[in-house]
Amino acid sequence: MTLLIYLVGWLILIGGVSWALITMHVSQHTVIIVAVIMLGVGVITAxxxxRNRDRS
Known part of the structure; x- marks a missing residue:
């Protein structure tokens, strides 16, 4: 469940950054590249x- 919360938070962040870039008239392929990179970072971070840590 915590992973889902992290990913939803990252998706909201990616949406906000993409919206800001679009309103600044940045080209569409640049927005897509930034969104994919942020999605990768979000998945790795989440x-x-x-992850379950080993309890020893």
Whole structure:
């Protein structure tokens, strides 16, 4: 469940950044590249923060 919360937060952040770039008249392919990079960072961050740690 925590992973889902992280990903939803990242999707909201990506949406906001994309919207800001579009209103600044940045080209569409640049917006897509930024969104894909941010999505990758978001998945990696969410996975590392929510993974089960070994209890030894």
């Amino acid at each position: 996975a590392t923060r929510t």
